[in-house]
Amino acid sequence: MVANRVRRVVLLAAAVGFAVLAGGPVRAADDNKELREELLKLNSITDKDAQRDKLRALAKDKDKAKKLVTEAGKMLKEAKGKDNPFNFNGGLIVARLAHFNKQYDIAEPFYEALVENATKIKSGSKMVDAYEGLIDLYWETKKYALVSETCQKFVDDMGPEEYERAKPFILERLVQSMAKEGKFDEALGLVDNLIRVSAQADWYFLQTKGWVLREQGKLPAAIEAYNSALEKLDTTDALKGEGKDQMKDRVRYILTGLYVDNKDVDKAAKHLQTLIKRNPDNPTYKNDLGFIWCDANMNLEESEKLIKEAIELDTKEREKLKKEGKLDEVKPNAAYLDSLGWVLFKQKKYKEALEPLKQAAADDEDGSHLEIWDHLADCHMALGEKKEAIAAWEKALKCEDLTKRDGERRRKVSEKLKKARE
Template identity: 25%
Template sequence: MDDARVRCGLNLFAILSSFAVLSCSTVARSADEPVDEPQPGSIQTQPGDPVAEPLDPVRDRTEKADRQLDAMSWFGVAKLRESRGDFRGALDAYRKAVELDPSAVAIYRGLVPLAFSLNETDDGLKYALKLVDLDPGDAGLMQQLARVLVSRGQVAEAAGLLEKAANAQTVDKKSAQYVSLQRDLGVLYAAQGDNEKAAGAFTVLLEALKRPEAFGLDARQRSALVSDAETTYERLGQTFLDAGMTDLAVEAFEKAAETRRGKTGILQYDLARVYLKAGDAEKSLEQLEAYVKDGRTDRGRAAYDLLAEVLAALGQEAEIDERLEAIVEQDGKNPFAKLALADRYAKADKLDEAAKLYETALEEAKDATGYLGLADVYRRQKKADKLVELLARAAVAGAPDQLLTESIARVTEDATLTDEILAAGRKGAESKPPKTDFASAYLLGKLAMQAERYDDADVFYRLAIRIRPDRAAALHEEYGRNLLLADQYDAAATIYQDALNAPADEGATLNFMFRLSQALEFAGRTDEALATVEKALTLAPSAPLLHYQKGWVHFHARNWDEAAELFRQVIEKFPQDADTVRQARLSLSALYVEQGEKEKGEQVLEEIYASDPDDPSVNNDLGYLYADGNKKLEQAESMIRKALASEPENAAYLDSMGWVLYRLGKYDEAASHLEKAVGLPTGNDATLWDHLGDVYSKLGKADKARDAWQKALELAKDEKSPKAEDIEAIEKKLKDGEAQDQ
């Protein structure tokens, strides 16, 4: 009896609340009793009645009408099966119905919630999006679907649906539904970093909170919006501030203070910040003074950095240290005021005073930037014995990688200090047992890499791996990558091979095989690189990236025919993997250019550009080819500027910009881009220096041109596969320059 009872009150899909829950009826049958159901196109008759004869139609139905009738028959089957609890069977029937009539809204309204309830999420989403196309006025459905898309990480697609919903003719712009849509849009825009759009959406929300009756919001709805963590007055204020809408930011933060829904200290700080941004430094100072008087520490050292900024805006910069000293004296347990004052002492070369403040503050607050500040003081005081420990503490406390790297770089500028630190580190590492902890070993490894002391780096990284074998994969990855960037290819290959010898999951194994093939090929060990890729393919024969990598190895080894064929195979076999196919097409274009077939290279890039005109790499590469061919120069400049806007520190993009400006005769501007390019870590390239020499020559700077060409010649001869024609061209420029000097 229990097996035959049909369950009622089925919750089809909680998120998609706009769909009606299908009603059920309880039907009891014996387990062996057969269940009759009509077949599509048949007529249900009474038992014993004769079969009804079909009527002869006056005119024949069209094929479309036949399909629609068949679709409705399957729709009826789906409903019947659903009422009997055969949900999988019902789903199959719905699918057949929608296949026969893909424009029937009623079918989708039955199909979509059932698909979601059976965890057929991909199908449910596909059919739901089709339903949205068929019924663009169903804003509620679109809003619910947007939430499903967000749960799948498809934020941009979700925002697109919400925009469509908000613009639907069925949505009243003065309704609670419109406010809800704008609320969701604002949250999604903010998540994507689009502060301007987020602020636009939140403007509607703020207006609704001020005048709820104008939007038909009842007390419950208004309370829910105010209590929503994503749309607090503070969050709105921050968004408005980030978008440069200071008046609205002030209004939102003042509302937060008025309703006291935020922490008092945080609101005082936020109001001080927004008042300063609005140009009212006096009001800003009032809020900060209240913050200090209340003994608040909610915003850490940022509040005291803001105090310094406000006093400077009021022309009271000379009072900053005095104010901070007074705060420290009044509240000796406030570590953040001490850290802010220590920073100022350090900048003023009051190193002993700074060190004392840092040390006492760091006893109370484990502040990453505080550790870095004290480390910098010790560096200037030549206190090698304490430096590594402080840098290690900074790393443990969560110091940003960039700040940590900059601190290490400053240490390595002092060769004597670096030698002392590494010698002491090796002594600790080689003692039995080692006296160096994990954090210190890791920092010493990074420092040794920065100082190009590769033997020392190997000692420290390997020690870190032994101390924390659970971090082995990440350490092998980082150490190997650093060696590749330092052109230590054989050493990198050894590290990646070591990683493969350690236990790891299949994903990590494939990653290290991929990296190993790179290192081996860069080291000139092409056969070993190819063997590594082939071995990886035995583990993942359908991995597009591994098939691409095989082509890349041949490309780098200048085996043009093999590389071209492999890239074409990737494009043909894996159209679903857009990223890998794109990379294969870019590589195929580069291959054509290397072979002197620039027009074919341009054609490949133009095809990619046509489908994705915002792709930075394509804009740069195609723009550069146009510039190099001295054609379409205005278009090339526009394309390269788009690429450079996405990565202002990209040496290749800067070179492209310099070269197109050179072609356009804008030599001064070209020089500034190329000078910046060659000054970057990745800018030490023969082509870049050659271009810079050409620009200097046009500017009449003969000595600088000669120096740049000489550098280009050295780098061109140093390349793994030197190009005779490039070397000859640079030598000719140098010779012609000497002739002009004479």
């Protein structure tokens, strides 16, 4: 037994020696050094456009980006109680890169350090950047109590002009996080007070009230609130010109979703037709109108035309972004492909429908949606491909619910799957 242990130790020592000779631990140390040197260079990027460009460049190489973030996290831990190796510029780039990579456990302490740094030097713009990053992170990870707590801290503190100007938007997020916590009475009480005291911005908080009511499931009341916001926007002097038009478009677009949820396709379509008239090159509005019509078995030929126009417009925009270096590859929009497949399905063109539906579902980033996989399964069933349909419905049920509609769809998918297995 002793001899065996000695032999194992000798073999282990030999293996370690071989790894060193082969560039194992030494190479790893060199890699860490190179990563740290690259990370520290981020401190010198002061211009916001340059920071954005650098962040985009780093995010392109996903594997290296994760290594950089991991190493930055180690550096921050090592510096605890000492001088932070990252100044605000470098720390913000790392925090946003970690956030983008969903390395939340590293992004959070970076954002917290940024808040502390910016507050200490009383830089309004930096305080806003740091707080907004932290609030967005908590929101994305569904830590709504922390969203409320952080928003309240922001509102209670005083800061420079840029900081004070951001407070209405933070108050809106506070109202929304309260609603997400299920504190609807508190959220509505706060937003009603904001409407009363904001004579020139009552339209803004009216649409916030609509958001809360929608979250609460009170669709008619939500529709009323958003329509009131639209009316107030017409009369306000706080916004003018293009800014006012853009905000009205935003409210109209939200109303289309509410009307669809409330089973009023005609009113939803009317708003989308207005939006298309005002923005003829916007693919989203054309796709949405085509989809809601075909989903309701209305105007199928016109729906197909609109969806195809949306795909063409979206492809042109993506090609432009790629040419400008803002996009790595041009690929079809999964949601638009799903719409195309669905309108073809509704016209009983099942073989034609299958390809765009399969392409939509195959998109790793945007195709993991319950509705897309449900549509694909329906198409397989229509073609007599029961095995493939069952597999698609099983995949659908593994997708996360992204909207309130998904809960009802999940119930229907479960019923379809049960019936198909019988």
